[in-house]
Amino acid sequence: MMLNGNGYTVNGFHLLHGGKGMSLDVFASEDNFEYYLILYKAQLAVPGNRYLHRLLKHGNPFRIQYGFVPNAPLALHMKFQMMERNWRKFTLPDKLYARGVLYQFASELFGQMATQKAGTMKIDLVTQAIRYIEDSYSEPITVEGIAGLLGCSASFLSRLFKKQLGTTTIEYLTGIRIAHASRLLSETKATLQEITSSVGYLDVYYFSRVFKKQTGFPPLRFRSLATEKSIQKSPFIRSGQAIVPPKGGRYNDNDSHYEPEGDLTMIKDLKMSVGTVMLLCMTLLFSGCTTSTGSTEPTATSGTSTTVAQNQLQTKVVKHMMGESEIPINPQRIAVNGLEDIMLVLDAPMVLAQSLKGQYLYDRLQEKKVPSVYTPGSINYESILDSEPDLIIANLLASDKESYEQLSKIAPTIVYDRSDWKNSIVAIGKAINREDKAASVIQAYDEKLSKAKAAIIAKIGADRTLAFIRPSNKDVQLFFPAFSYTSIAYKDLGMTLDPVLAKFREKEGEESWGIEASLETLPDLSADYLFVTAGGSFDSEDEAKVALEELTEVENLTIWNNIPAVKQGHVYKMSARHWMLNGPIADNMKIDDVLAAFELQ
Known part of the structure; x- marks a missing residue:
């Protein structure tokens, strides 16, 4: 990179600063090169401060050119992403928040410059990863993502964690999330769904299983006992403390796989101390670059023409779960969040979907070249925008209501229930002019379901019992017919609920999804057939691997092998990727699974 005629060799994270009027040229040696450009304007917040005026006159830090390799780049990277996310939003509070993060970015930058000095040493990978995890545990982070940012493989990073801390990367991330969840359960009245989302999980049931594995208690039981001494001493509710404390200040040149790179040319050019620069920066009022009019509104982009085109379209009013919305009569660019299954079978024109590698719709979306993102526990408004x-x-x-309002600021938004996909597909088909297609999807599904049910009854009889479960190495979830994801096995395909589960349901209520029970319950299950799943529908590859390993551990237990269905060889594993969601594609796959289990397909 050439900044005003001075060259910098960039390999990985590198930060450059230049003043107004300087030129930047980039010569990429690889096909993929990514950089972020922050344009800012700085002016004195207190015009009468003569000391600051004098400092600016003798050496304005905002006109100084420098470049260096930060020793903790993820901290700067995270703050930039926070800035970008909020700056792209429409509201003034979001703009104000973004400017506040710019102060944090500058503080982090000058703090690293002050301690780094020569700029050639880097904090070891584990320390960087720990800091990133503790700052971003509520975000959609994965071990692969962290490793990618650090320039190493996920397996290498996990080996470093194991070597230095005695735990893996995913275990450390899980510990941090459960620690924060424990504090929220103990100190707030937030709902379980809210807590699940705030610590980076999407599936409440999966979160409950992980929480119990870590603490020994289901979340709500943990909350009810939080005032008792035994729970107060739990390491998971020590506010502000990590489960495994980092080894601060340790440099590990052998393990980091980083070579000294870059320079710190600002040291020779900067005539003021870093402390003085920080004083100047923290007493300046930063404002984002605007047009010459000084407007703080977003700069007009190519999106403006799209908006104009939208306004010229004819519209109609559509009723949905959140009320009524005025939408285009013939939408051509649909962003989808959570209803991708339905939209795929309708062959709708999607420009964005929610999915991740390994999820059952991911490959289908890739084939149709639909961009896919996934943000656990939240909506990626920036990608939608x-x-x-x-x-x-x-x-x-x-x-x-809050998510609906935020989405509605981006484009007209209509909301439907994925668990009731038949009614939803009819409503969506009507909204986007695909009523005939929706009707044909339902007809084909009903015909397939009817044939499958008849074939199953003919093969095994009408009175055979079933238990659908999700075990871990500490407990087991027992699903009832009311659970929307697994109800197809009980209600639609005609199998009878296991007598033990039926007794549990009498206590819990007809509408209960199921219960969490101890593993000692397993031998009591007298069902003729056992359907088993592990993990959740949107698990990362690491999370799915852990869930399968736990299932293997359970299968080696004596109590597992004492289950009647296990002894008879009537155990069938069902993938949580599609069994823990609903939709015409998912439910068709479920029918195929059951037919295959009974050797009918």
């Missing part, structure tokens, strides 16, 4: 949709179709809780 960037996709420039003329309509958003989402699966939200009826109480989630």
